[in-house]
Amino acid sequence: YNIGWSHNELKQYAQAIAPLERAVSLEPDYAEAHGELGYAYRKLERLNDAMRSYNQAIRLKPDYSPPYFGLGDLYFYNLSQSENAIRAYQQGLRLKPNNATAHYNVGWAFNDLGRHADAIAPLREAVRLKPEYNEAYQELGYAYLNIGSYNEAVASFREAIRIKPDYALAHYNLGITYINLRDRTRAMEQYRILQRMDRARADKLYAAINK
Numbered sequence: 011y012n013i014g015w016s017h018n019e020l021k022q023y024a025q026a027i028a029p030l031e032r033a034v035s036l037e038p039d040y041a042e043a044h045g046e047l048g049y050a051y052r053k054l055e056r057l058n059d060a061m062r063s064y065n066q067a068i069r070l071k072p073d074y075s076p077p078y079f080g081l082g083d084l085y086f087y088n089l090s091q092s093e094n095a096i097r098a099y100q101q102g103l104r105l106k107p108n109n110a111t112a113h114y115n116v117g118w119a120f121n122d123l124g125r126h127a128d129a130i131a132p133l134r135e136a137v138r139l140k141p142e143y144n145e146a147y148q149e150l151g152y153a154y155l156n157i158g159s160y161n162e163a164v165a166s167f168r169e170a171i172r173i174k175p176d177y178a179l180a181h182y183n184l185g186i187t188y189i190n191l192r193d194r195t196r197a198m199e200q201y202r203i204l205q206r207m208d209r210a211r212a213d214k215l216y217a218a219i220n221k
Contacts, residue, residue, distance in 0.1 A: 011043045018050055026050040041071035048080050052088065060084055078102030079112055092119035110139040114146045121149060126156040137169075144173035148180045155187050163187045178208035185215045194219060 014030035017023070027050055033043040048063030061084060067077035082098035085091040096119045099112045117133035120126070133150040137143050151166030167184035170177050185200030197219050204212035 011040065011046065014043070014050065015046055018046060018053075021053075023050045023053040027054075039070055041067045041074055041077075044070065045074070045077040045080060048077060052080065052084050055088070057084060057088055073105060075102045075105040075109075078105070079109065082112060082115065086115050086119065092122045095119050108139055110136045110143060110146070113139065114143065114149065117146070117153065118149050121153055121156070126153045129153040130157075142173050144170045144177060144180075147173065148177065148183065151180065151187070152183055155183060155190070158190075160187050160191050164191075176207055178204060178211055181207070182211045182215055186218060189218055 011030065011033040014026040014028075014033060017026035017029070027047070030043055030047040030050060034040055034047060037043070044063045045067035048060045048067065051057070051060035051063055061081070064077040064081045064084070067074065068081070071077075078098050079102040082095050082102060085095035085098055096116050099116045099119075103109060103112055103116075113132040113136040117129040117131075117136060120129035120132070130150065130153050133146050133153060136146040137150065140146070147166045147170035151163045151170065154160070154163035154166060164184065164187055167180045167187065170180040171184070174180070181200050181203050185197045185204070188194075188197035188200065197215070201212055201215050201219060204215060
């Protein structure tokens with residue numbers, strides 16, 4: 011198990027498989043080894059094997075959070091199944107609530123499903139746990155924008171930009187928010203900024219301003 015874990019840490023996923031498979035053959039109830047094997051399988055795009063290993067780890071040790079997060083990552087990153095990702099992450103977060111990335115992914119998945127109001131709480135928790143989480147501020151702003159809470163959206167996009175000044179998506183969405191606030195001057199400011207960093211988004215924002 012330790013050899014397999016070490017290979018995974020070094021991103022040598024193919025080399026991790028044999029020792030981890032040996033670990034679970036020697037000790038079939040070794041939940042941590044099944045979970046680590048699931049991680050190696052997922053990184054190698056052996057998704058059915060990864061799902062089987064994660065579920066086996068959960069069956070053996072239901073109060074062990076990593077395989078829930080691993081299953082969430084599989085649904086989120088590999089399969090683009092937002093609803094399943096949310097369910098898996100939420101199970102993991104009940105056991106380990108301080109995982110900022112899982113909260114962010116839940117919020118992103120809710121936004122992907124058009125459930126923007128539901129996205130706010132997990133995204134707020136993500137930035138509480140990780141105050142410099144610029145992607146989470148951008149995603150939080152997007153949720154606020156879509157429920158019509160424009161002042162909160164402005165604050166979130168501006169925080170994302172403070173952390174990462176060249177964050178083109180946050181500048182674009184900030185411009186869209188100003189359009190909704192009927193503030194053409196500030197929307198044009200974001201257009202001019204975007205001209206220097208992302209011409210495609212700049213053109214798209216300009217078209218929205220002059221629609």
